[in-house]
Amino acid sequence: MGKLERIKKTITEFIYYPEHDKRHETEEYRKNREILTKQYGCYICGSKENLETHHYGCEWAEWNSTNPEKLKEFLLEFDIYGYSKKYKDKPITSPDDIRNLMVLCQKHHRHKFYGIHNMTFPIWIMQRIKK
Numbered sequence: 434m435g436k437l438e439r440i441k442k443t444i445t446e447f448i449y450y451p452e453h454d455k456r457h458e459t460e461e462y463r464k465n466r467e468i469l470t471k472q473y474g475c476y477i478c479g480s481k482e483n484l485e486t487h488h489y490g491c492e493w494a495e496w497n498s499t500n501p502e503k504l505k506e507f508l509l510e511f512d513i514y515g516y517s518k519k520y521k522d523k524p525i526t527s528p529d530d531i532r533n534l535m536v537l538c539q540k541h542h543r544h545k546f547y548g549i550h551n552m553t554f555p556i557w558i559m560q561r562i563k564k
Contacts, residue, residue, distance in 0.1 A: 444553065450494040462486075462529035469514070469531065475538035476513065477561045483539040487549055488528050496528045508532045 470484040490508045491499045505525045509517040517532045525532065540547050541560065549557050 451498040453494050453497050456493050459527070459529050461527055462534075465529060465531040465534055469534055469536050473514065473536045475541055476535050477541040477557075478538060480538040480540075485537055485539055485542045486534040487537050487542055488533055489535040489549075490533045491528050493528045499528075501525045504533070 466486045469486055474481045475484065490511070491504050501524060505517070505521075508525070509521060512518055512532070513535060514531075520532060537549065541557075542548050543550060545551050547557075547560065
């Protein structure tokens with residue numbers, strides 16, 4: 434195997450979040466989080482410890498600028514738990530829909546070096562297939 438190469442990049446993102454209500458934990462979110470965290474471990478490492486859920490197709494703050502039909506199509510393409518196929522005839526009316534949630538451990542969700550909120554997606558997702 435070749436020598437490990439370290440590359441340091443500084444990336445600046447400009448993110449526009451449209452006006453939205455302050456996020457609150459809905460009953461739909463609580464129910465779906467419970468279902469998913471009982472069935473699955475972290476999508477990246479499989480851990481069953483410190484589980485959280487991530488809105489992976491549409492962040493909560495982006496809901497007001499999201500086309501629900503396009504989100505539904507996207508989630509059907511990336512149907513990681515099979516719920517998009519199961520509910521393909523049901524409209525998506527909230528970002529807390531079970532089809533839009535991914536189970537992650539705290540490290541792969543919010544850690545400053547390994548979390549999905551702090552890395553570009555191509556680098557973050559590679560953690561799933563590393564040795």
